[in-house]
Amino acid sequence: MHKLTGSICALATPFRGDGLDLAAFGALIDYQLAGGTQGLVVAGSTGEAHALSEAEFERALAFALERVAGRVPVLAGTGTASTRKTITATRRAHAIGADAALVVTPYYVRPTQEGLYRHFSATADEAGLPIVLYNVPSRTGCDMLPETAARLAAHERIAGIKEACNDDARIAAVVALKRPDFAVLSGDDGTCAQAMLSGADGVISVAANVAPAAMRALCDAALANTAGRVRELDGKLTELYALLGTEPNPIPVKWCLHEIGICLPDPRLPLTPFGTMHHEGARQVLGALNLAAVQPRHSGVA
Secondary structure (H helix, E strand, C coil): CCCCCEEEEEECCCCCCCCHHHHHHHHHHHHHHHHCEEEEECCCCCCCCCCCCHHHHHHHHHHHHHHHHCCCEEEEECCCCCCHHHHHHHHHHHHHHEEEEEEEEECCCCCCCHHHHHHHHHHHHHHHCCEEEEEEEEHHCCCCCCCHHHHCCCCCCCEEECCCCCCHHHHHHHHHEEEECCEEEEEEEEHHHHHHHCCCCCEECHHCCCCCCHHHHHHHHCCCCCCCHHHHHHHHHHHHHHCCCCCCCCCCHHHHHHHCCCCCCCCCCCCCCCCCCHHHHHHHHHHHHHCCCCCCCCCCCC
């Protein structure tokens, strides 16, 4: 696998009734590829991995790989709170054909730094796929420190890190780990431009679901270190970033995808539909980005 870089979309998972909506999923993937997205994540937190059965995980990943047909890397979200279960899920992703696994730090159980090191080392040793570490303490209650990430970066099967701590000191510490075979990716849309200007290789983005071309342009400008252009492009996306944070992810992004014609809006419980008090303002944000009229090839949106 080539080094991950640029705009990588953490895909939402469309549902219809009690199952996957593969027609909508195909429309979303096509929309990403047409917009220049440079990698896709299936069954990450934005993809409601917690709500997918094993069969749904396998079907969504296989479908995405078939649809993409090698045009961009496809990563599978395989992280759980258990090392054994994470290894099993990552082996399953490897068997289906994923290019890499995005493995979140174990949530709820709050391992030590040594526990994190052993967890990721065992997964990389035994699962057969390149691993991208994912640190998002606001969701997991577990913070993998840069010193632990540095130890793991030496592993030949650990290909990068998605870092969602957005303070400048943390970004600088993680960017220092970057090398030709280890990518440093932002996990926060609102600060990803600054992270890339500081040396990060790209972003795994929620906003790219809704605005893939704009996120690709932002990444291109940031990786070219054209700061003025970055400020212009990032400024146009600020209200979208804020919109996508008004309720827990992926509630707002799924509503936005419905509004632009791609999929039904509702996540699975315990997540609930996007609050109606936000709808009018959200439509204004989409309209300002010329997204309200987007209609990818999917006729099944109700």
